[in-house]
Amino acid sequence: MHAVTSRAKWLLVSGTATTLALLPGTAFADRHHGGSSQGNYHSSGKQAGGSIESRITFSGSTRGGSGSSSQAVTPVGDWTPPACWYEPISARDFAKRTEASYDEVVNNPAQPDYAKAATGQFRDIYKDGKYKNYNLDKKDEGNWWVAVQDDNRLDEPGAWDCSELPFWVENGDTPKVKNAVTPQVLAELAYNRIQLPTTEVTLAPANTTKVNLPTWAWLDKAKFKDVSVTASLNVAGLNIQATTTAMPVSLKLEPGTSDAQTYPASGECAINADGSIGEPYAKGKADQTPPCGIKYLRSSGDGTYKLKATVTWQISWTGSGGAGGDLPDGTFGATQDVTVQEVQAVNR
Structure with missing residues (x-):
């Protein structure tokens, strides 16, 4: 904290x-x-x-946890914190x-x-x-x-x-x-200070895959969990606070090329009951369709495709006096390079 x-x-x-x-x-x-x-x-x-x-103080995930890099939540729509x-x-x-x-x-x-x-x-x-x-x-x-x-x-x-x-x-x-400070205004200010650790989607095959080979994608629940920031103001007889919590709810995959197929077709992978997204690849699943993943239909040639993985976070808050509610969803996205190679055939 x-x-x-x-x-x-x-x-x-x-x-x-x-x-x-x-x-x-x-x-x-x-x-x-x-x-x-x-x-x-x-x-x-x-x-x-x-x-x-300002006498407002913030505590919690204001620095992206223990990760070396972090990113703020981006509100969905045209709403912005004060x-x-x-x-x-x-x-x-x-x-x-x-x-x-x-x-x-x-x-x-x-x-x-x-x-x-x-x-x-x-x-x-x-x-x-x-x-x-x-x-x-x-x-x-x-x-x-x-x-x-x-x-x-x-x-x-x-x-x-x-x-x-x-x-x-x-x-x-x-x-x-x-915008006079209330528990809700504090919650909105806390929203703007939530920092999420940068997390890459795990892929199998990792980083380099083959044309027409399903690539499995997942996020482990241990690295993908709720984060929160608390804003407090205790000055001039006013003592109020609010805690804003971001809960991950889905992952969207954008392959970086139109020559690709996503699983599911929408590219939206929902969160599982245990808090993870997708399913880790295991030996023997090569012929199965991944619950969350991509199949590239064309080689990336001498370059790479920029796979963008965007997590949607559901934002809620609780505050002094039992106040609370929802704030607009936020997103957090990152890109990673994926090399796609042609399958080499042997002519006899």
Whole structure:
């Protein structure tokens, strides 16, 4: 089991005509996205003084288990896990971080005037403007909720969907914004961090086969089992978690050429009752049809065919308070080289 902190940062967004997204730090760069002419700014590096790292932690199969390589689950369809979300921060921490960011920016000669002005405008809203002194006198009655972006997904349009300024939420109230952290949102974030160990399908004959000879394919249950990631958030009086579990349900074989026949004909090999897929080849089965496999009808010549094996995973989650449900299925695919040779005939 591995525990990791989310690679995500606090995102401050102003509501002025010129939208400014500010990640407190030492350097600002002009960014454009979605075809908009609005300028967006975020820091180019992590700074402990002003930057607030997400408090969400992840544990479980976040590194592909013990394998040397791994791959994330790819959702089926057009659904994607959130690339930004809202999470709470105490009034005391919000005040401390905002003041640190303000001092860091305005006292740095290298910062441009627009960055200093924007930082000052943001501070004024919460210190002496719409709110007074960061609501510190109400610190036991609620928390600030701030937008957070996933550092690994800043180039995705969804990373900019959380455009609300930090807002105050009384204890017991539900934030009225999309992607405010709940057990389900945590489950969706955990989905994006599931890492599966790279697994090659076992073939018989292995790697090199003959034209018109059925090639058996299988995945052993010991290497092909459920994996899960747990996301937890314990901050500002909010203590919730969710565990997202991926369960393998089928294997699809794509031979890498149209000159091939799959078993079954659909190329979809279902999971067996014991958790394996397919059936290992054994001596004496040469004339049998494999429950999962391929028959190549043409030689690969001097090259190889790229056999693609894609596993479909059924994704479910459970969370705090007995919550739970299903998330879109995911897939995980890998390719391997297969050499197909002609059967040599002997002329007498």
